[in-house]
Amino acid sequence: MPKGRIFSGMRPTGRLHLGNYLGALENWVQLQDEYECYYGIVDLHALTTDYEDTSRIRENVRQLAIDFLSAGLDPEKSVILVQSHVKEHAELHLLLSMITPLGWLERVPTYKEQLRQLEGRDLTNYGFLGYPVLQAADISLYKADTVPVGEDQLPHLELCREIVRRFNHLYGEVLLEPQAKLNKVQLLPGVDGRKMSKSYGNEIPLGAEPEEVRARILSMITDPQRQRRNDPGRPEVCVAYTYHGIFNEPETQEISTECRRAGIGCVDCKKRLAERVIEATQLVREKRRQLEAHPELVDEILFEGARKARKVAQETLEEVREAMKIS
Secondary structure: OOOEEEEEEEOOOOOOEHHHHHHHHHHHHHHOOOEEEEEEEOHHHHHHHHOOOOOOHHHHHHHHHHHHHHHOOOOOOEEEEEHHHOOHHHHHHHHHHOOOOHHHHHOOHHHHHHHHHOOOOOOOOHHHHOHHHHHHHHHHHOOOOEEEEOHHHHHHHHHHHHHHHHHHHHHOOOOOOOEEEEOOOOOOEOOOOOEOOOOOOOOOEOOOOHHHHHHHHHOOOOOOOOOOOOOOOOHHHOHHHHHHHHHOHHHHHHHHHHHHOOOOOHHHHHHHHHHHHHHHOHHHHHHHHHHHHOHHHHHHHHHHHHHHHHHHHHHHHHHHHHHOOOO
C-alpha cells in the first residue's frame, strides 16, 4: 500500500526549545518511517505578526532548519522546505482566499484569543485574520491526507477541510480533505512552571550547551513550601520532578521517596536532573555543532527540498487553475 502524505510546519521565530521537541518535533521524526512527509519552515506565516521587523527572519530560518536536522529529520526520508521558496504557496493562498467567507475566519477560536495575548500590536491586517487560509493552502498544495496536530489546533484543521469542501463543490474534486493525527504530546513546563515559551524567557533551548542546561535547571522552581534542606518535599508540585519523569524515568520513584523524607535537597536533585538532560540531548548538540560549522550543507538541503516540493506543488496548482478555468 502507498504511504499516506503529511504536511506540517513551524514558524521561524528563533531556536526551538525542549517543549517544541517533545510537543511536536519528536513525533515528526517518528512519522518519517510511516508517511511521505513534507515539513515546512513557514516564514510567510511569521510575517502575520512580525511584519514590522523582518530583520531576523532569514537567520531564524537557518536556525530552525538546523534544529529540524539536529533533532532527526532526515532529508533522505522527508522533504524539508522553506515556504517562501515555493511560490505556489502564495498563489494557492490567493486563490483560496477568493472563496473563503469572512465569517469563517472571524469565528476561529484562536483569532480573538491571540489578539488579546498580543494586545498593543497592530494586527488589524488581513494576513493575521487570513492565516488559516494560508495554512489550508500549505496542506492542500501537497495533497496531504494527514496532518499531525494537537487538540488545540483541531479548529484550524476543520476550517481547512471546510475550505477544501467549498473549493471542490465549486470547481470539482481536486483537493483532498486532510485528516487529523493527534500528536502524542509530552507537556514540558518552563523552568518557572508556566508554559515553556521564548516570550516568557523560561525555555531550555534544544541542543543547548551543558553549561546553559545546568544554569537553566538550577534556576528551576521547586516546592515553594520547602524552605530548608531538611523540610520534606512534595514532588507532585515540583517542576524538576516533572522533568525527572521524562528524562530520568528509572529513578523517578527513588527521587520521589527521597524528596518526601528530605533525603535529597533541591539543589542536588536539580544537579542530577541536569546531567540526565545533557545526556539525553547529546546527539542533538553534536549534530547542531556540525551543521553550524558547515552552513553550506543546510543551504543544499533547503535548496533540494524546495526543488522536490515545487515539483508536487506545480502539479497541484495546475490542476487548481484548470478547474477554475484560469489555466
